[in-house]
Amino acid sequence: MPTGVAIRDVREQLFDAAERVLLRDGPSALTSRAVTAEAGCAKGVLHRHFDDFDAFLAEFVLDRVDRIAPQAAALCESAGTGTVAGNLADALTAVFESVAVAIVPLVIFRDELRARLREAWPAGVPVLTEAAIMIASYLSAEQALGRVAEDADVGTLAPTLIGAGHLLYADRGTTPPQAGAVHKMVTAVIAGAVREPLP
Known part of the structure; x- marks a missing residue:
């Protein structure tokens, strides 16, 4: 070096x-x-x-959380375009084909890392929690446009999508789920909330 x-x-x-x-x-x-x-x-x-290896890992995890911000902005900007299910499927694919799935077992695997992360991240699992916030913001934007029902509980739909997405991607080795499987899952989760685009 x-x-x-x-x-x-x-x-x-x-x-x-x-x-x-x-x-x-x-x-x-x-x-x-x-x-x-x-x-x-x-x-x-x-x-x-870095002070020690767990300090390094905590900074690494938080750095990867920060990388979701541009994805979140792009997803919110897509509100009103394409389909709600298509936009969500693309966003979930981007999250879960990144390092997100691997970070979850890392955080669970290391007690000291969890303790360090609690100093900056009081609740939830980093990356997945940030992704759920991103999805909820997008659904709220679509709600404002009338493409998601006004009474839809976006605060519940978002983590449901993240959890279902995580189950699709977790422990698959190098073979991610097919795009059709992700889209099918998203469509099922949001079926009661999505409205046809307004003319």
Whole structure:
């Protein structure tokens, strides 16, 4: 690792390496040595920028949570276009084909990581909770346009979609569910809430 590299560059390099290890080998394989080996740098580099490995993991998880913000903005901007089910299926696919599914067992696997995350994230599982907020915001936007029923409980529909999506994607190895399966699940969950587009 050359000297003089900006801290942000080192952090991103380590976070990207952690994501690759997590997705490829699972949470039990995510060690400081595995991350630095994957990043192609000395083990001491990680410890120069983070207090310990759990501090690194907490920052990694929160960094991946922050990446949902652009997806959330794009999803809300899609309100009134396409179909509600299609927009939701695309959004869920983007969330669950990212590192989201792998982060859930990582958080469950490490007690100290959960404790660190509670300092910044008081409730829920990071990434999945943020994704549920994104879905609820989108459904509220569609509600305002009349494409989702005014009395629909978006606060319940959103986590229901996240939970059902997680079940579709969890523990599938390298084969994600087909797009049709995701769309079918979304259509079933929102069937009672969606209205035909207004003319």
